Amino acid sequence: MSLPSPFPLLARAPVIPVVVIERLEDAVPLARALVQGGLPLIEVTLRTPVALEAIRAIASEVEGAVLGAGTVTEPAHVEASIEAGAAYLVSPGTTPAFAAALAAAPVPVLPGCASVSEAMALMAHGFEVMKFFPAEAAGGVPFLKSIAGPLPGLRFCPTGGIGPGNVETYLALPNVVAVGGSWVVPADAIRAGDFARVRDLALAASRLKRAAKF
Incomplete structure (x- = not known):
């Protein structure tokens, strides 16, 4: 049986903005700013006590947002994340x-x-796209x-240490379908409620070109 395709x-x-939501x-x-900027895929990391509630709130209130749960590290996270949206x-x-x-998700x-x-072990489970981290x-x-x-x-979504200085080099690789990064959601902008800045950073990122074919 083939796995759900990403x-x-x-x-x-x-x-893909990698988001840590403290409040x-x-x-x-924050999600509305990202969607307005052209980045609808939003990875909310399960690193804070409010992460699942944040996923639930965005899923129910932000039209166009496609929510992902990040930092999923145990089977219990799978069910809880999907239930939240x-x-x-x-x-x-x-x-x-x-x-x-x-693989059973x-x-x-x-x-x-x-x-x-x-990567080869994951390929044996049927995965064709992986996070490189x-x-x-x-x-x-x-x-x-x-x-x-x-x-x-295999195709990859590299994440970790990627920003404006190297993102285009990654996206120029045919086996890179997208990148994950936090530079479009700066912690200081979130703390200050400067979501216009987030929107502008997202807009610039949404215009990046990639070599991968779908």
């Missing part, structure tokens, strides 16, 4: 047992990997270039 989602935007009241205006899941890494749980998943062996620390662009030949069927 390609229709990833085709919508070249950048629930920031969730809806997550349309896709992202993990920072994937153990063999957890890979099986993610009813929504698209970007399982995390940082090596060729991990932490991208810069794990080899960055040279790593992704080097595995394009031996693993031609």
Whole structure:
């Protein structure tokens, strides 16, 4: 049985904002700013006590937002995230047992990997698109270039250490379908309620070109 494909989602935007929401009241205006800026795919990380409530609020109140749950690290996160309204899941890494749980999820998943062996293990579960994390620390662009030949069927969403200075280099790789990053959602802008700044950063990111074909 084939897994739910993330390609229709990833085709919508070249950048997935990786969001840490500390205050629930920031969730809806932040998501609206990102959608207005052309970045509808929003990864809300499960790093704070309000993360699931933030996903629930955005899913019910922000038209056009496509919510993902990030930092999914255990099977319990899968059910809780989907119940809250997550349309896709992202993990920072994937153990063999957890890979099986993610493969059984009813929504698209970007399982995390940082090596060729991990990528091959995930490929054996049926995954075709993976999160490459932490991208810069794990080899960055040279790593992704080097595995394009031996693993031609795989596509990646690199995340970690990516920003305005290197994002275009990543998106120029044919095996990179999108990138994840937090530079479009600066913590100081969120704290200050400066969602116009977030919208403008999102707009610039939404105009980036990518080499990957869908």
